[in-house]
Each structure stands twice: as C-alpha cells, then as structure tokens.
Amino acid sequence: MPIQVRVLVNAELQEGRRIDLLLHQDYRNKLNLPSHFYCTLEHGGQQALCFCQIGNVGTPMLKVDQQTAQQLSLYDGQQLHLKISSRGRLLLGPILGILVSRHYSNTPEQLFGNLTTFCHEVSTAAQARYIETIIFTPEQLLKATDHRMEAFVYRHGIWSMVHCPLPHLVYNRLSSRIYEHSEAYQQLKAVLKRHHIPMFNENFLDKWQIHQTFAQQTELQPHLPTTTMFQNKASLRQMLKKYAILYLKPIHGSMGRGIYRIQRLTQVKNPYLLQYMTLHGLQQRSYPTFQRLIDSLRVRMKQPYLIQQGLLLIKQHGSTVDFRALVQKNGNESWSITSLVARFGSSNSIVSNVARGGHALNAQQALQTLHGWKGRAPTIQQLRQMALRVAEIFDQSIDGDFAELGIDLGVDIYGKIWILEVNSKPSKTDDTLLQERTITRPSVRKMLQYVLHRTQFLYETPASNSISGSLLQRRKRLGR
Structure with a gap:
C-alpha cells in the first residue's frame, strides 16, 4: 500500500524510548499490526532492525529515524509501497532497475543516448505510482557491494548518480548483442541470481531459433514464410528456383540492418538483382550470373544469415x-x-x-x-x-x-x-x-x-500473530 517517507532526527521520535519508525494508525488495521513492535525494515535488500510504534502522525506516512534512513538509503519525501512479507518483515518498494549499455556524462541532456527520453518518462510515471526507478550500466552493477550500488535517479528535475539499494526487478535495455554473449554479461546475471533479482527481456532473439520453434506449432505453420539457413550457394540456388524474390536476414540482426533482397528477373542481361539499404538510401547491384551474385554476397555477409521467401505484401505507392x-x-x-x-x-x-x-x-x-x-x-x-x-x-x-x-x-x-x-x-x-x-x-x-x-507490492500480506511474538524476543536479546 502507498506510503510517504518522512526522515526526522532522533529527538523528534523519542517518547521516553528510542523509536525508529512511527507509522500512521491507518496502517494498523490494514496490515494487522500491533500498537508497537520490533521489526526488520527492508528496502531493496538493505535491512535495519527497528522499533516501530503506531501513532497519529497526521497524513498517512512513515516517519523514519535519520540514522535508519541513512542505513536503508531512504530520503525525505520518498513515496513507496509498504507491505509485510510472509516472514513478518516490513518491505518498502518496489525498485525498478533499467539496465542500459552506457551513460554519456559529457552530454547530460542525452545521458543515456536515445533511451534518455524513455528513462525520463518511466522515472516520472513511476514516481506517481510510488515506484522507485534507478538506471544503471553493467559496470555499476558489477561493482555493487552490501546490497548497494551506484545508479542514476531522476529527482527534482535533474539526473543524479547516488548510492541506492539493489533493485527488486530489472528491465534489460542493453543495446549490444555482442555484450550479451560476453563473460561479463554472464557475471552480471550471476550477481542478479545471487541476490534473487529477476530480469525480464533478458536477451536478444535468434531469428532462426524462433522460426524453428514456431514451425513446430501447427497453429502457426501456415503463417510462416518458407525459411532456411544460408549454408552455401546450393541452399540459395534451391530457394531461388522456388521463389523469384528472397530476403537474406542476419539471424542476430535488428532495426532492418544487414537485410538483402534478391530478385530473379527474366529476359534481361543481368537477371540477378541485389538490393540493400545504406545511410545513403537504396542501393542496387545486378549480376549476369549466379556465381557473381554469390561472390558479392560472400564479401558482404560476415555473420550467419537465413534465407526467407519473398511475399507479395500489400504496398502503398510502391512502399x-x-x-x-x-x-x-x-x-x-x-x-x-x-x-x-x-x-x-x-x-x-x-x-x-x-x-x-x-x-x-x-x-x-x-x-x-x-x-x-x-x-x-x-x-x-x-x-x-x-x-x-x-x-x-x-x-x-x-x-x-x-x-x-x-x-x-x-x-x-x-x-x-x-x-x-x-x-x-x-x-x-x-x-x-x-x-x-x-x-x-x-x-x-x-x-x-x-x-x-x-514484485507483489500491489498485494497486502496479512501479518501473522508472530509479528509481535518473535520480534519482541529480539527486543529482549538487544535490551531495547
């Protein structure tokens, strides 16, 4: 459930004893809490043992002792969700991490390149939904220690790099396929696994693997263009005999890069037409023989390609x-x-x-x-x-x-x-x-x-009766 954090000095929380947390009384019934108790407060994996008291603190909020706030990387005015775990812990979150390839410190207006606008939009919208958003690079995550890392946050209209807890969930927006096949990426995933942090959209896709998988599905088979791997000139020649138009696509390509269109023409001097896109627009080359076409392709194609049937797709003005x-x-x-x-x-x-x-x-x-x-x-x-x-x-x-x-x-x-x-x-x-x-x-x-x-922060987990029982035992051991 949503809550606002207020960070106060110790004196403002003391009422004859040290109180680390002062929680609005509305949360007592909603979360089935006793009037005062010891608990573990957790924010993105960072933990602090706190003495909490329910009281009338004005608008619904969580007043936090300054020392506790520093220990948990909380700041005044922060808006998060509060829930109770099955183990009786008070959890603050969620923290969404967006993993980007790099940051450009020399161009703060485009700090994350063409993802800057998106990151700003997510951060702003997340704040309105009591979600914390952090943006980080692989290097920043790999340097994380004690459930803390350096990351970028958008606060008060600017991007700042701060120390913050590890996220609850990571959205992978890495732009490099090469990096995803590196040892460093395996180390990154190992860090996330060690901290039980899931990552969604964890990798780019292999076009050939996707085609093979879909081809086994009876429901999808009729909607798949005939596709095969480019293995040698025989595989291309065989497909050209079946289809007058073919597309060659890199199996690890994206954004239309590296695609070639081959057309087999009739009654012309150069019957093999090769088309592809560059920064200067459409490029065309024609060849008198199939061998000349193959020789040209071998120079250009530096990675695995698949061959796909050309389709008579609907067009508009030739587009x-x-x-x-x-x-x-x-x-x-x-x-x-x-x-x-x-x-x-x-x-x-x-x-x-x-x-x-x-x-x-x-x-x-x-x-x-x-x-x-x-x-x-x-x-x-x-x-x-x-x-x-x-x-x-x-x-x-x-x-x-x-x-x-x-x-x-x-x-x-x-x-x-x-x-x-x-x-x-x-x-x-x-x-x-x-x-x-x-x-x-x-x-x-x-x-x-x-x-x-x-992250299950939409759901309130009812506190068991043990929230006062087991935690009061801690209180006795600590003498607090």
Whole structure:
C-alpha cells in the first residue's frame, strides 16, 4: 500500500524510548499490526532492525529515524509501497532497475543516448505510482557491494548518480548483442541470481531459433514464410528456383540492418538483382550470373544469415507495408496488445522500419487507405488475435523471462497474415509516434502495472500473530 517517507532526527521520535519508525494508525488495521513492535525494515535488500510504534502522525506516512534512513538509503519525501512479507518483515518498494549499455556524462541532456527520453518518462510515471526507478550500466552493477550500488535517479528535475539499494526487478535495455554473449554479461546475471533479482527481456532473439520453434506449432505453420539457413550457394540456388524474390536476414540482426533482397528477373542481361539499404538510401547491384551474385554476397555477409521467401505484401505507392504489434504482460502477467501500427517504408526501401526512414500510421487508418487487394483485407481484430497468439506460444516455447515483444506481421495482397519477426527489444521511439508527448504512453503505464504485480507490492500480506511474538524476543536479546 502507498506510503510517504518522512526522515526526522532522533529527538523528534523519542517518547521516553528510542523509536525508529512511527507509522500512521491507518496502517494498523490494514496490515494487522500491533500498537508497537520490533521489526526488520527492508528496502531493496538493505535491512535495519527497528522499533516501530503506531501513532497519529497526521497524513498517512512513515516517519523514519535519520540514522535508519541513512542505513536503508531512504530520503525525505520518498513515496513507496509498504507491505509485510510472509516472514513478518516490513518491505518498502518496489525498485525498478533499467539496465542500459552506457551513460554519456559529457552530454547530460542525452545521458543515456536515445533511451534518455524513455528513462525520463518511466522515472516520472513511476514516481506517481510510488515506484522507485534507478538506471544503471553493467559496470555499476558489477561493482555493487552490501546490497548497494551506484545508479542514476531522476529527482527534482535533474539526473543524479547516488548510492541506492539493489533493485527488486530489472528491465534489460542493453543495446549490444555482442555484450550479451560476453563473460561479463554472464557475471552480471550471476550477481542478479545471487541476490534473487529477476530480469525480464533478458536477451536478444535468434531469428532462426524462433522460426524453428514456431514451425513446430501447427497453429502457426501456415503463417510462416518458407525459411532456411544460408549454408552455401546450393541452399540459395534451391530457394531461388522456388521463389523469384528472397530476403537474406542476419539471424542476430535488428532495426532492418544487414537485410538483402534478391530478385530473379527474366529476359534481361543481368537477371540477378541485389538490393540493400545504406545511410545513403537504396542501393542496387545486378549480376549476369549466379556465381557473381554469390561472390558479392560472400564479401558482404560476415555473420550467419537465413534465407526467407519473398511475399507479395500489400504496398502503398510502391512502399513496403507491415504491421508492428507491441505486446506486453499486464498487471495480471497476461499478454495483451498495447499498440498496433502500420509501418510504411521510405520511398524505394526494402524494409519498413521507422529507424530506417519509414513512418507509422494507426493500423485501422492504414487498412482503410490501402488499395490493390486481390482478396479480402484482414480486420484489426484478426491482426490483434494473431499477434496475441504469437506472444502466448512464444512464452510457452522459448526459454527466458520476457514481458514485452515487438511482433511484426505482414499482409499479402490476398489478405493472408504472415509472421515476419519477433523482437525482444522493441524500439522506444516507434510506439511514441502516434502518442502525444505530454502524456505517459500506454506501454510505460502497462509496464509499471506489470512491475507492481511481479514484485507483489500491489498485494497486502496479512501479518501473522508472530509479528509481535518473535520480534519482541529480539527486543529482549538487544535490551531495547
């Protein structure tokens, strides 16, 4: 239940004895507390044995002795949730940690690069919901000692680096796939495991692994483009015999990077057309022979790739169109659709990613403006149902802890829905394009609901009768 912390000097709490905590009387019945008792007060793993008294302290709040506040890294005016654990401890929280790759101290206005706006939005919205948010890098976590670490917090309109408790839950927003395969990342996960701190969206996804998993699901099989690994020129030649258009995608790629489109033309001098995107826009190369095409690809492809069937997706004015569903676990830890947008590729682009120059539009509006159907266009409900089933099956089939997914769906000119990709690190800019910047976006609100539920700070655990019994025994031992 929500509570505000007030930090006071010892003299203001003393009434003939030392009182570490003075708790508003409203909490006595709500949490089934005695009028005075000894307890362990815990804030993110930091603990202090305190003598607590219930009293009339004005508005509902927790008055804390200054020494205790310092011991637990609490500050005056802090707003948190209070609950009782099954072991009779008073717990303050939750603390949400956002793990980022780095911080840029020389550019405080963009302290976390393109995640700065998102981190600010989460921190501000979390404060209004009595959730503490800390932003930290892997290096900061690896240096943690005694349940304390250095992290960034947003207070009084500025970012500050402070000493704070370890978080109750971590949201992984690391941007480097390479780092996630490093020894340092394994050490980071070991630290979290040692402190029993869960981390959601813990890693990037492997496109080939996802395809193989979905291909085993009868329900999803008809909606998967034919896909195979690029092993040698024979594998590409075989796919080109079946399909006039192919896409080559890096299995560890994201944001449309490193994708190649191959088209097999007829009755032309150079029948093999290769297209790809650079910072300068669409690039095209044509080759007279299949061997020349392969030679060119081998120079460019420095990591494992898969080969995927090209689809006759619906287009607008020649631009590629697909649909991005942001699917998140809600306050009940069930998957739900947060947003669904249509993404239009830039002129002559082979991808529709907003990060690669595309633009987004409300999905319902997009379906109303798209033309060229040779069948019946899908409904919004059909798109939503497909995205939701993909998320549910993903959760049942893929190892790991995930609470949000970016699911890309394509629709061909016949109205059939195709599963194009699943992303575990959906962009924090794409789903803001249709939102007013003066409000908290729905994806942030839903994530905070999930945090409260996952950490169980929405629920009040009734105190057992032992809260005065066993704790009074401690009092005798301590002579207090």
